[in-house]
Amino acid sequence: MKNKNLIGIILAFLALFIILMLPNPDSLPIVGQRVLAVLAFAVILWVTEAVPYPVSALMIISWLAILVGLSPTIDDPSTVYGTKEALGMAIAGFSSTAVGLVAGALFLAAAMEITGLHKRIALFIMSKIGTKPSRLVIGTIVVSFVLALFVPSATARAGTIIPILLGIVAAFGLTNTSKLAALLIITAVQSISIWNVGIKTAAAQNMVALGFIHSKFGIDVAWGKWFLYAAPWSILMSILLFFVMTKLIKPEQTNLSEGNSIQTQLKALGKMKSSEWRLIIISIGLLLLWSTEGFLHPLDSTTVTIIAVAITLFPKVGIFTWKEVQAKIPWGTLVVFATGISLGMVLLSTEAATWLSSNTFEAMGLAGMSVIALVAILALFNIVIHLGFSSATSLASALIPIVIALVTGMEPTSFNGPGLVLIMQFVISFGFLLPVNAPQNMLAYGTGTFTTKQLLKSGIPITVLGYILIIIFSATYWQWVGLL
Incomplete structure (x- = not known):
C-alpha cells in the first residue's frame, strides 16, 4: 500500500472517531452526529482515493449499519434503530x-x-x-x-x-x-x-x-x-x-x-x-x-x-x-452510485443534512439573501469544493442533500426550491480545471497530449464564463421557463 493511501485511510478513521467523540449538540440528534461522522469518513476516502471507490462504498454501508443501528431513534430515544433497519437504510439507494x-x-x-x-x-x-x-x-x-x-x-x-x-x-x-x-x-x-x-x-x-x-x-x-x-x-x-x-x-x-x-x-x-x-x-x-x-x-x-x-x-x-x-x-460503479444515494438519504432522514446546512450556509446569512445572490454564492462554493473531488457522483452525494436541507429550511420562499437544487447539480458537472476533477479528464491526461498547466489555462476562462452564465440564466431564462 502506498504511503499516501495509508495516510488517507488514517485521516478518514481519525475524522470518524473525533466526530463521534465530540459532545452532541442539542439541535442535532445523536444519530445525526454519527451519520456526519460517516460523511466525513466517506469524503476523506473519496478525496484522497485511499481505497478504490467500490471498497469505500462497502465501508460506508458497514459504518451506517453499525452506527445508525446502535443509535436511539429520533421519534423515541428510548429505543434504537437496530442494525437490520439501519442496514435497510444503508442500502436503500439500491432500490432507487x-x-x-x-x-x-x-x-x-x-x-x-x-x-x-x-x-x-x-x-x-x-x-x-x-x-x-x-x-x-x-x-x-x-x-x-x-x-x-x-x-x-x-x-x-x-x-x-x-x-x-x-x-x-x-x-x-x-x-x-x-x-x-x-x-x-x-x-x-x-x-x-x-x-x-x-x-x-x-x-x-x-x-x-x-x-x-x-x-x-x-x-x-x-x-x-x-x-x-x-x-x-x-x-x-x-x-x-x-x-x-x-x-x-x-x-x-x-x-x-x-x-x-x-x-x-x-x-x-x-x-x-x-x-x-x-x-x-x-x-x-x-x-x-x-x-x-x-x-x-x-x-x-x-x-x-x-x-x-x-x-x-x-x-x-x-x-x-x-x-x-x-x-x-x-x-463497482453501480455499488458506489447506489451507496452515494443511500448516504444522502440517511443524511436527510436523520436531520444531519439540516443541521449541517444551518451551521454552514444559513450561518453565512444565505437564508435571507435574494435567489440570485444565493445561486452566486452556492455555485462558487460548489466550484471550489469540486477541486478536491475526482468524482462528480461523490460530490453530488455529499453536497446535494445539504442544499436540499437549506432549501427546505427556507420554505416558504419566493423561488422554486427544487429548481435551485437542480442548478447546483448543473454546477457539479464543472470539471474544467484539473485532470483529477473528472474521469474523462484523467483518461485524456493519460495520453500525454497536454499538461496540467494547459488544462488549467483553458479551464479558468471556461469556468469563469460558465459561472457568469449560471448567474445570468438564473436572473433571466430559468425564471422565464419556471425553473426558479
Whole structure:
C-alpha cells in the first residue's frame, strides 16, 4: 500500500472517531452526529482515493449499519434503530430508479463499444466537418453533443473521441505532444463536461441529484424538461469553448489533404453491420421516448431505458448475449452510485443534512439573501469544493442533500426550491480545471497530449464564463421557463 493511501485511510478513521467523540449538540440528534461522522469518513476516502471507490462504498454501508443501528431513534430515544433497519437504510439507494437508469446506461455504452457504432458516428461527423484546425474543433464539439444523446457515459464518450482525434493528429505527421493534439483533446474533455450539464442522461451524477429531488420533493424531471432548462446553457458554452480554445492554442501548420485520415479510418470500419443498424433503431427509439416523456406517453426515463436494455439482450433482434456483455459492465460503479444515494438519504432522514446546512450556509446569512445572490454564492462554493473531488457522483452525494436541507429550511420562499437544487447539480458537472476533477479528464491526461498547466489555462476562462452564465440564466431564462 502506498504511503499516501495509508495516510488517507488514517485521516478518514481519525475524522470518524473525533466526530463521534465530540459532545452532541442539542439541535442535532445523536444519530445525526454519527451519520456526519460517516460523511466525513466517506469524503476523506473519496478525496484522497485511499481505497478504490467500490471498497469505500462497502465501508460506508458497514459504518451506517453499525452506527445508525446502535443509535436511539429520533421519534423515541428510548429505543434504537437496530442494525437490520439501519442496514435497510444503508442500502436503500439500491432500490432507487436512478440506479436502474445508470445500469441501463452502462449496458447501452457497452452496446456502442461492442458494435463500434459510436466510433462510426464520430468519424462520420468529423468527415463532414473537414480537417482545418478550426473545423476540427467544431467537429469535436459536435461529436461530443451527438454522442451525449446516445452514450450515457462521459468516460465512454471520451474513450471514443480521443483515439479518433489522436489518429487525425498522427495523419498530420504530428506527435501527441503537438499543439494540435493539445487543442483537440482539451476541447474534447471540456465539451464532454459541458454536455454533461445539457443532457439529463449524459452523466451518472445527474441521476444522484434527481434521486434526492424525487425522494424529498416527490418531483420527477423529464428528459425534455431537463433539456429545455440546461441545453441552452450548454449551447452557449459550446460556442464560447470554440473561441476560447482557438484563441488559446495556435496549432502547427499542416498539409494534410482534406479528409484523408478520417475517410481512411471510416473506410477501415467496413460496411454497417446488422447489429449496428439494430442499435441505431433502438437508440433513436430510446431518444424519442426520452425526449417525449410526460408529453406523448407516461413512461419515465428509467423504464424506457430498461426496456431498451431488454431488447438489446433479446435473442435474434438484440445486440449481444448476457455472457458477452456482463464482463464489460463496471458493476463497482453501480455499488458506489447506489451507496452515494443511500448516504444522502440517511443524511436527510436523520436531520444531519439540516443541521449541517444551518451551521454552514444559513450561518453565512444565505437564508435571507435574494435567489440570485444565493445561486452566486452556492455555485462558487460548489466550484471550489469540486477541486478536491475526482468524482462528480461523490460530490453530488455529499453536497446535494445539504442544499436540499437549506432549501427546505427556507420554505416558504419566493423561488422554486427544487429548481435551485437542480442548478447546483448543473454546477457539479464543472470539471474544467484539473485532470483529477473528472474521469474523462484523467483518461485524456493519460495520453500525454497536454499538461496540467494547459488544462488549467483553458479551464479558468471556461469556468469563469460558465459561472457568469449560471448567474445570468438564473436572473433571466430559468425564471422565464419556471425553473426558479
